[in-house]
Amino acid sequence: MLDSSQSMERFLASVERRAFRMAQIATNSTDDALDIVQEAMLSLVKRYGAKPEEEWKPLFYRILVNSIRDWYRRTRVRNRWRSWIRTIGKANDAEALDPIESFPDPAGHNPEDQVIIGDSVAALESALRTLPPRQQQAFLLRAWEDLSVLETAVVMRCSAGSVKTHYARAVRTLRKLLEDHWP
Amino acid sequence: MTQDNNDHESVFVDKVRRTLDDSAENLDAGTLSQLTQARHRALEELESKPSLLRRPFWLSLAGLVTATAVVFLAIFLARDPSGPEYYSAIEDVEILAASENPEFFADMEFYAWLAEEMDDAG
Numbered sequence: 001m002l003d004s005s006q007s008m009e010r011f012l013a014s015v016e017r018r019a020f021r022m023a024q025i026a027t028n029s030t031d032d033a034l035d036i037v038q039e040a041m042l043s044l045v046k047r048y049g050a051k052p053e054e055e056w057k058p059l060f061y062r063i064l065v066n067s068i069r070d071w072y073r074r075t076r077v078r079n080r081w082r083s084w085i086r087t088i089g090k091a092n093d094a095e096a097l098d099p100i101e102s103f104p105d106p107a108g109h110n111p112e113d114q115v116i117i118g119d120s121v122a123a124l125e126s127a128l129r130t131l132p133p134r135q136q137q138a139f140l141l142r143a144w145e146d147l148s149v150l151e152t153a154v155v156m157r158c159s160a161g162s163v164k165t166h167y168a169r170a171v172r173t174l175r176k177l178l179e180d181h182w183p
Numbered sequence: 184m185t186q187d188n189n190d191h192e193s194v195f196v197d198k199v200r201r202t203l204d205d206s207a208e209n210l211d212a213g214t215l216s217q218l219t220q221a222r223h224r225a226l227e228e229l230e231s232k233p234s235l236l237r238r239p240f241w242l243s244l245a246g247l248v249t250a251t252a253v254v255f256l257a258i259f260l261a262r263d264p265s266g267p268e269y270y271s272a273i274e275d276v277e278i279l280a281a282s283e284n285p286e287f288f289a290d291m292e293f294y295a296w297l298a299e300e301m302d303d304a305g
Contacts, residue, residue, distance in 0.1 A: 005229055012222045017207040020218060034217050041225035049229050121206045124199060143196045144203050175195055 008049060011056050012041055019064050022140050025128050026068045036071060040064040061145065062155045065137055072133060120181065127177040131170050134158075138166035139174070 016037060023033035040063045048059045128136055134156065141152045142163070152163045210218075 005226055008229060009222065009226055012225060016218045016222060017210060017215075018203075020210070020214065021203065021207050030214065034214070034221065037218065038221035038224065041221055042228055045225045045229045120202055124202050125206075140203075144200055171192060171196070174199070175192070178195075 004049065007053055008045060008056075011053065011060075012044075015057070015060060016041070018145065019060070022064065022144075023068060025125055025140070026133065026136065027071055028129060032071060036064065036067045039067050043067075058147065058151050058154055061141060061147070062157075065141075065155050068137070069133070123178060123181055127174050130177065131173060135166045135170040135173070138163050139170035142167050
Protein backbone atom coordinates (compact mmCIF):
# COMPACT_ATOMS: atom_id res chain seq x y z
CA MET A 1 0.00 0.00 0.00
CA LEU A 2 2.92 2.32 0.77
CA ASP A 3 4.44 1.87 -2.68
CA SER A 4 1.07 2.38 -4.28
CA SER A 5 0.50 5.50 -2.22
CA GLN A 6 3.91 6.90 -3.13
CA SER A 7 3.37 6.16 -6.81
CA MET A 8 -0.02 7.84 -6.71
CA GLU A 9 1.43 10.88 -4.92
CA ARG A 10 4.16 11.18 -7.53
CA PHE A 11 1.61 10.93 -10.30
CA LEU A 12 -0.78 13.48 -8.81
CA ALA A 13 2.08 15.89 -8.12
CA SER A 14 3.18 15.53 -11.74
CA VAL A 15 -0.22 16.46 -13.21
CA GLU A 16 -1.83 18.77 -10.66
CA ARG A 17 -0.49 22.10 -11.93
CA ARG A 18 -1.39 21.47 -15.54
CA ALA A 19 -4.76 20.04 -14.58
CA PHE A 20 -5.45 23.14 -12.52
CA ARG A 21 -4.49 25.42 -15.40
CA MET A 22 -6.68 23.46 -17.81
CA ALA A 23 -9.63 23.78 -15.45
CA GLN A 24 -8.87 27.43 -14.77
CA ILE A 25 -8.76 28.26 -18.46
CA ALA A 26 -12.04 26.39 -18.97
CA THR A 27 -13.92 27.93 -16.05
CA ASN A 28 -12.16 31.27 -15.68
CA SER A 29 -12.40 30.69 -11.94
CA THR A 30 -9.62 29.72 -9.56
CA ASP A 31 -11.99 28.33 -6.93
CA ASP A 32 -13.97 26.24 -9.40
CA ALA A 33 -10.74 24.99 -10.97
CA LEU A 34 -9.41 23.90 -7.56
CA ASP A 35 -12.69 22.12 -6.83
CA ILE A 36 -12.57 20.33 -10.17
CA VAL A 37 -8.97 19.20 -9.71
CA GLN A 38 -9.64 18.00 -6.17
CA GLU A 39 -12.68 16.05 -7.36
CA ALA A 40 -10.66 14.52 -10.18
CA MET A 41 -7.89 13.46 -7.79
CA LEU A 42 -10.35 11.92 -5.35
CA SER A 43 -12.23 10.16 -8.11
CA LEU A 44 -9.06 8.71 -9.62
CA VAL A 45 -7.85 7.42 -6.26
CA LYS A 46 -11.20 5.98 -5.19
CA ARG A 47 -12.13 4.33 -8.44
CA TYR A 48 -8.92 3.64 -10.30
CA GLY A 49 -6.19 3.58 -7.65
CA ALA A 50 -5.81 -0.16 -8.12
CA LYS A 51 -5.36 0.15 -11.89
CA PRO A 52 -1.86 -0.13 -13.42
CA GLU A 53 0.08 3.11 -13.15
CA GLU A 54 0.39 3.56 -16.91
CA GLU A 55 -3.41 3.87 -17.14
CA TRP A 56 -3.66 6.67 -14.61
CA LYS A 57 -2.90 9.56 -16.95
CA PRO A 58 -5.67 9.00 -19.52
CA LEU A 59 -8.07 8.04 -16.73
CA PHE A 60 -7.24 11.17 -14.75
CA TYR A 61 -7.75 13.42 -17.74
CA ARG A 62 -10.97 11.65 -18.66
CA ILE A 63 -12.27 12.40 -15.17
CA LEU A 64 -11.01 15.97 -15.40
CA VAL A 65 -12.62 16.57 -18.79
CA ASN A 66 -15.87 15.03 -17.55
CA SER A 67 -15.78 17.25 -14.48
CA ILE A 68 -15.24 20.32 -16.64
CA ARG A 69 -18.11 19.22 -18.88
CA ASP A 70 -20.31 18.77 -15.81
CA TRP A 71 -19.29 22.24 -14.66
CA TYR A 72 -20.38 23.67 -18.04
CA ARG A 73 -23.68 21.80 -17.84
CA ARG A 74 -24.45 22.86 -14.29
CA THR A 75 -23.45 26.45 -14.99
CA ARG A 76 -25.56 26.49 -18.13
CA VAL A 77 -28.57 25.06 -16.29
CA ARG A 78 -28.20 27.48 -13.38
CA ASN A 79 -27.83 30.43 -15.72
CA ARG A 80 -30.81 29.33 -17.79
CA TRP A 81 -33.00 29.11 -14.70
CA ARG A 82 -31.70 32.37 -13.31
CA SER A 83 -32.46 34.07 -16.61
CA TRP A 84 -35.92 32.54 -16.73
CA ILE A 85 -36.70 33.52 -13.16
CA ARG A 86 -35.52 37.07 -13.84
CA THR A 87 -37.84 37.30 -16.83
CA ILE A 88 -40.93 36.19 -14.88
CA GLY A 89 -43.20 39.14 -14.40
CA LYS A 90 -41.56 41.24 -17.06
CA ALA A 91 -44.26 41.63 -19.66
CA ASN A 92 -43.22 41.87 -23.31
CA ASP A 93 -39.64 41.29 -22.39
CA ALA A 94 -37.31 40.80 -25.27
CA GLU A 95 -35.72 37.39 -25.46
CA ALA A 96 -33.49 36.98 -22.43
CA LEU A 97 -29.76 36.96 -22.98
CA ASP A 98 -28.48 33.44 -23.21
CA PRO A 99 -25.49 33.32 -20.86
CA ILE A 100 -23.96 30.54 -22.90
CA GLU A 101 -23.60 32.82 -25.87
CA SER A 102 -20.93 34.69 -24.01
CA PHE A 103 -19.55 31.69 -22.18
CA PRO A 104 -16.14 31.23 -23.78
CA ASP A 105 -14.83 34.36 -22.11
CA PRO A 106 -17.06 35.41 -19.21
CA ALA A 107 -14.57 38.08 -18.20
CA GLY A 108 -15.10 39.74 -21.54
CA HIS A 109 -11.44 39.98 -22.38
CA ASN A 110 -10.65 40.63 -25.98
CA PRO A 111 -7.61 38.65 -27.16
CA GLU A 112 -6.49 41.48 -29.38
CA ASP A 113 -6.50 43.86 -26.43
CA GLN A 114 -4.36 41.44 -24.48
CA VAL A 115 -1.92 41.22 -27.35
CA ILE A 116 -1.53 44.98 -27.31
CA ILE A 117 -0.84 44.84 -23.60
CA GLY A 118 1.92 42.41 -24.43
CA ASP A 119 1.09 39.85 -21.81
CA SER A 120 1.60 36.61 -23.67
CA VAL A 121 0.06 34.41 -21.00
CA ALA A 122 -3.04 36.55 -20.70
CA ALA A 123 -3.32 36.82 -24.48
CA LEU A 124 -3.04 33.07 -24.86
CA GLU A 125 -5.59 32.40 -22.12
CA SER A 126 -7.99 34.85 -23.64
CA ALA A 127 -7.58 33.28 -27.06
CA LEU A 128 -8.07 29.79 -25.62
CA ARG A 129 -11.27 30.92 -23.92
CA THR A 130 -12.74 32.01 -27.22
CA LEU A 131 -12.58 28.40 -28.41
CA PRO A 132 -15.59 26.11 -28.04
CA PRO A 133 -14.98 23.75 -25.09
CA ARG A 134 -14.31 20.66 -27.22
CA GLN A 135 -11.72 22.48 -29.34
CA GLN A 136 -10.12 23.90 -26.22
CA GLN A 137 -9.87 20.45 -24.65
CA ALA A 138 -8.58 18.74 -27.79
CA PHE A 139 -5.93 21.41 -28.22
CA LEU A 140 -4.72 21.35 -24.61
CA LEU A 141 -4.69 17.57 -24.38
CA ARG A 142 -2.81 17.14 -27.66
CA ALA A 143 -0.51 20.15 -27.64
CA TRP A 144 0.18 20.51 -23.94
CA GLU A 145 -0.44 17.14 -22.33
CA ASP A 146 1.07 15.43 -25.34
CA LEU A 147 -1.63 12.77 -25.46
CA SER A 148 -1.89 10.81 -28.71
CA VAL A 149 -4.93 11.20 -30.94
CA LEU A 150 -6.36 7.91 -29.65
CA GLU A 151 -5.67 8.78 -26.00
CA THR A 152 -7.35 12.14 -26.53
CA ALA A 153 -10.29 10.39 -28.18
CA VAL A 154 -10.61 8.08 -25.16
CA VAL A 155 -10.41 11.02 -22.75
CA MET A 156 -12.96 13.06 -24.70
CA ARG A 157 -15.14 10.10 -25.59
CA CYS A 158 -15.23 10.91 -29.27
CA SER A 159 -13.73 9.50 -32.45
CA ALA A 160 -10.12 10.04 -33.50
CA GLY A 161 -11.42 11.94 -36.51
CA SER A 162 -13.29 14.36 -34.26
CA VAL A 163 -10.15 14.95 -32.23
CA LYS A 164 -8.20 15.81 -35.38
CA THR A 165 -10.94 18.17 -36.54
CA HIS A 166 -11.25 19.91 -33.16
CA TYR A 167 -7.47 20.25 -32.92
CA ALA A 168 -7.02 21.61 -36.46
CA ARG A 169 -9.77 24.18 -35.97
CA ALA A 170 -8.34 25.22 -32.62
CA VAL A 171 -4.86 25.72 -34.06
CA ARG A 172 -6.23 27.73 -36.97
CA THR A 173 -8.23 30.01 -34.67
CA LEU A 174 -5.42 30.48 -32.18
CA ARG A 175 -2.89 31.30 -34.88
CA LYS A 176 -5.23 33.87 -36.31
CA LEU A 177 -5.95 35.46 -32.94
CA LEU A 178 -2.32 35.54 -31.93
CA GLU A 179 -0.66 36.09 -35.30
CA ASP A 180 0.61 39.57 -34.49
CA HIS A 181 1.99 38.39 -31.20
CA TRP A 182 3.47 35.07 -32.31
CA PRO A 183 4.04 35.14 -36.08
CA MET B 184 -1.07 21.53 -46.02
CA THR B 185 2.41 22.59 -47.12
CA GLN B 186 5.64 21.71 -45.34
CA ASP B 187 6.17 25.41 -44.64
CA ASN B 188 2.79 25.67 -42.98
CA ASN B 189 3.52 22.56 -40.93
CA ASP B 190 6.77 24.10 -39.74
CA HIS B 191 5.01 27.30 -38.76
CA GLU B 192 2.35 25.34 -36.92
CA SER B 193 4.98 23.36 -35.06
CA VAL B 194 6.76 26.54 -33.99
CA PHE B 195 3.47 28.05 -32.89
CA VAL B 196 2.47 25.00 -30.83
CA ASP B 197 5.91 24.89 -29.20
CA LYS B 198 5.52 28.52 -28.20
CA VAL B 199 2.07 27.84 -26.75
CA ARG B 200 3.41 24.84 -24.84
CA ARG B 201 6.29 26.85 -23.35
CA THR B 202 3.97 29.67 -22.35
CA LEU B 203 1.56 27.28 -20.65
CA ASP B 204 4.46 25.47 -18.96
CA ASP B 205 5.71 28.78 -17.59
CA SER B 206 2.27 29.69 -16.28
CA ALA B 207 1.96 26.31 -14.54
CA GLU B 208 5.42 26.62 -13.02
CA ASN B 209 4.70 30.09 -11.70
CA LEU B 210 1.48 29.48 -9.83
CA ASP B 211 1.12 31.55 -6.69
CA ALA B 212 1.94 30.05 -3.30
CA GLY B 213 -1.69 29.98 -2.17
CA THR B 214 -2.81 27.94 -5.15
CA LEU B 215 0.12 25.55 -4.79
CA SER B 216 -0.73 25.05 -1.14
CA GLN B 217 -4.35 24.25 -1.99
CA LEU B 218 -3.27 21.79 -4.68
CA THR B 219 -0.99 20.07 -2.18
CA GLN B 220 -3.84 19.84 0.32
CA ALA B 221 -6.13 18.42 -2.35
CA ARG B 222 -3.53 15.81 -3.22
CA HIS B 223 -3.10 14.82 0.41
CA ARG B 224 -6.86 14.51 0.88
CA ALA B 225 -7.02 12.21 -2.15
CA LEU B 226 -4.16 10.09 -0.80
CA GLU B 227 -5.86 9.80 2.57
CA GLU B 228 -8.80 8.33 0.69
CA LEU B 229 -6.47 5.72 -0.80
CA GLU B 230 -5.54 4.51 2.67
CA SER B 231 -9.03 4.45 4.14
CA LYS B 232 -11.60 2.14 2.61
CA PRO B 233 -15.08 3.69 2.58
CA SER B 234 -17.92 1.82 4.26
CA LEU B 235 -19.73 -0.44 1.85
CA LEU B 236 -22.99 0.59 3.45
CA ARG B 237 -22.47 4.26 2.84
CA ARG B 238 -22.96 4.40 -0.91
CA PRO B 239 -26.46 2.84 -1.06
CA PHE B 240 -27.60 5.25 1.64
CA TRP B 241 -26.40 8.29 -0.24
CA LEU B 242 -27.66 6.99 -3.55
CA SER B 243 -31.06 6.46 -1.98
CA LEU B 244 -31.01 9.95 -0.56
CA ALA B 245 -29.99 11.41 -3.92
CA GLY B 246 -32.86 9.55 -5.57
CA LEU B 247 -35.31 10.84 -2.99
CA VAL B 248 -34.10 14.42 -3.40
CA THR B 249 -34.28 14.16 -7.19
CA ALA B 250 -37.76 12.63 -7.15
CA THR B 251 -39.04 15.30 -4.75
CA ALA B 252 -37.56 18.07 -6.85
CA VAL B 253 -39.01 16.64 -10.08
CA VAL B 254 -42.51 16.37 -8.58
CA PHE B 255 -42.26 19.90 -7.22
CA LEU B 256 -41.04 21.24 -10.55
CA ALA B 257 -43.69 19.38 -12.55
CA ILE B 258 -46.42 20.97 -10.43
CA PHE B 259 -44.76 24.35 -10.72
CA LEU B 260 -44.40 24.13 -14.50
CA ALA B 261 -47.95 22.89 -14.94
CA ARG B 262 -49.06 26.19 -13.48
CA ASP B 263 -46.82 28.20 -15.79
CA PRO B 264 -46.53 26.63 -19.25
CA SER B 265 -44.37 29.51 -20.46
CA GLY B 266 -41.37 28.03 -18.62
CA PRO B 267 -38.64 25.90 -20.17
CA GLU B 268 -39.64 22.64 -21.83
CA TYR B 269 -40.89 20.09 -19.36
CA TYR B 270 -38.47 17.31 -20.28
CA SER B 271 -35.56 19.72 -20.34
CA ALA B 272 -36.61 20.84 -16.87
CA ILE B 273 -36.53 17.28 -15.55
CA GLU B 274 -33.07 16.82 -17.00
CA ASP B 275 -31.97 20.11 -15.41
CA VAL B 276 -33.17 19.00 -12.00
CA GLU B 277 -31.39 15.68 -12.33
CA ILE B 278 -28.16 17.48 -13.16
CA LEU B 279 -28.48 19.90 -10.27
CA ALA B 280 -29.71 17.40 -7.71
CA ALA B 281 -27.34 14.54 -8.46
CA SER B 282 -24.99 13.98 -5.52
CA GLU B 283 -22.97 11.59 -7.63
CA ASN B 284 -20.88 12.85 -10.51
CA PRO B 285 -22.84 12.10 -13.72
CA GLU B 286 -19.82 10.41 -15.25
CA PHE B 287 -20.14 7.75 -12.57
CA PHE B 288 -23.31 6.58 -14.25
CA ALA B 289 -21.78 6.72 -17.70
CA ASP B 290 -19.14 4.08 -17.04
CA MET B 291 -20.92 1.21 -18.72
CA GLU B 292 -21.56 3.28 -21.80
CA PHE B 293 -17.94 4.45 -21.80
CA TYR B 294 -16.42 0.99 -21.60
CA ALA B 295 -18.68 -0.25 -24.38
CA TRP B 296 -17.58 2.70 -26.49
CA LEU B 297 -13.90 2.18 -25.59
CA ALA B 298 -14.06 -1.47 -26.64
CA GLU B 299 -15.48 -0.46 -30.03
CA GLU B 300 -12.85 2.24 -30.45
CA MET B 301 -10.00 -0.15 -29.63
CA ASP B 302 -11.41 -2.70 -32.08
CA ASP B 303 -11.51 -0.06 -34.79
CA ALA B 304 -7.96 1.11 -34.01
CA GLY B 305 -6.46 -2.33 -33.77
